[in-house]
Amino acid sequence: MFFLKMKSYVVYPACGSDLSPLLAGFLMQRQPGYFPEQLSGLWSANTLLLCDNSEAVFGFYTKLKKGDFIYSSRDKILASESLYRDAWIQSGIESFKVETIESRKAEVLGEQVSVIEMSFSATKEGNVSFVSASFFFCDYNKLEQHIMAYPKSYRVSGLLLLGMQRYPGFSKRTFFPDTDFLISDFPPNHFSGTFLPIQNRIPELGRPNRSFSAGEGAAIYLSETVFSKYPLYGENFFWIIPGLIGAKSGPQSDLGPEKGHHTISIDSFFEAIGDDFPNFEKELVSLLDEIDKSVDSEKVTVLWDEGGQEDRLLLVIGCWIVRHGIASGTQVNEHISSLIRLGQWQLQTQIENEGYKKVRQSWVKGL
Numbered sequence: 001m002f003f004l005k006m007k008s009y010v011v012y013p014a015c016g017s018d019l020s021p022l023l024a025g026f027l028m029q030r031q032p033g034y035f036p037e038q039l040s041g042l043w044s045a046n047t048l049l050l051c052d053n054s055e056a057v058f059g060f061y062t063k064l065k066k067g068d069f070i071y072s073s074r075d076k077i078l079a080s081e082s083l084y085r086d087a088w089i090q091s092g093i094e095s096f097k098v099e100t101i102e103s104r105k106a107e108v109l110g111e112q113v114s115v116i117e118m119s120f121s122a123t124k125e126g127n128v129s130f131v132s133a134s135f136f137f138c139d140y141n142k143l144e145q146h147i148m149a150y151p152k153s154y155r156v157s158g159l160l161l162l163g164m165q166r167y168p169g170f171s172k173r174t175f176f177p178d179t180d181f182l183i184s185d186f187p188p189n190h191f192s193g194t195f196l197p198i199q200n201r202i203p204e205l206g207r208p209n210r211s212f213s214a215g216e217g218a219a220i221y222l223s224e225t226v227f228s229k230y231p232l233y234g235e236n237f238f239w240i241i242p243g244l245i246g247a248k249s250g251p252q253s254d255l256g257p258e259k260g261h262h263t264i265s266i267d268s269f270f271e272a273i274g275d276d277f278p279n280f281e282k283e284l285v286s287l288l289d290e291i292d293k294s295v296d297s298e299k300v301t302v303l304w305d306e307g308g309q310e311d312r313l314l315l316v317i318g319c320w321i322v323r324h325g326i327a328s329g330t331q332v333n334e335h336i337s338s339l340i341r342l343g344q345w346q347l348q349t350q351i352e353n354e355g356y357k358k359v360r361q362s363w364v365k366g367l
Helices: 020-028 037-044 055-063 082-091 140-149 224-229 267-273 281-295 310-323 332-342 354-362
Strands: 008-013 047-052 069-072 095-108 111-124 127-137 155-161 181-184 195-202 218-223 237-241 245-249 261-265 300-305
Touching: 008 140, 020 082, 020 111, 047 140, 055 111, 055 127, 095 127, 095 140, 181 195, 195 224, 195 332, 218 224, 224 332, 237 310, 237 332, 245 310, 261 281, 267 281, 281 300, 281 310, 300 310, 310 332, 310 354, 332 354
Parallel strands: 008 047, 008 155, 047 127, 155 181, 245 300, 261 300
Antiparallel strands: 069 095, 095 111, 111 127, 181 218, 195 218, 237 245
């Protein structure tokens, strides 16, 4: 659905000598839930476009030559900064080698800038795959204007915003119109209203010494456009993470097992706790554990409230979102509202149970 015909890029401003994003495909696949399988094309169909105006960084790339190892698990050769060592180790690859490298000049807003084109081979468990990157030695603002001026030559489907606390302008900015996703170590919900975070962070990406997220790594944010392209299953359905986990209220007729879904009914949970509200933390944690186990499977997980009591459904969804750091308790209501809007779900519950709301807002990450 999302594979691109024209040449497309993931842009990494102020990249330094960090080539670890080239490992993102490996890192995302290390455990379920990082990145829905159906969205893998958003990453794999792109060339990484690196950009930095530092002379020291430019010197790093100009010294690379064909045959150099960026990383080798056998020889522990590391051509990049030691700061990124964990990303290479955690990726599980055996070696990452420069296959081709070529310097050229490119015109950016009337100025000649140096460009280094690179391709690399990654070896893992005897299998070899290839990735490529282009490094532009120039100021990112200039490159951004250049890309915007030539929309038929460049398509920026992704942005890497890692270690950007030195660049406050990136916190509130407009992005390329076709950008489908961000990978960023900004706090959860930082891009609320334009990009929505999905489950889990990638701890191996990001810069521990310059990260907003205190070394937790980078989160994946999907644009509202990507969210809205995923098909909805019947009325009163919306995606929590597109293609991975959704929610439905009312009849289950269009969510049968023949469609490959794993449906978790929350009705039995509320029947079990009865009037023991709000002292049901243990039971709710067990329900969230069941949801996580389902999400880790290969089937789409759907949270379902047969009785149509949407406030109960939103309580469970909200606590699951907070558990995984997708949004905090104070942000979760706004986040759920965005998901509901993208699902075009008209809430029947106009007045929400205040007790449920307080539980959701007081829930904490990891619980």
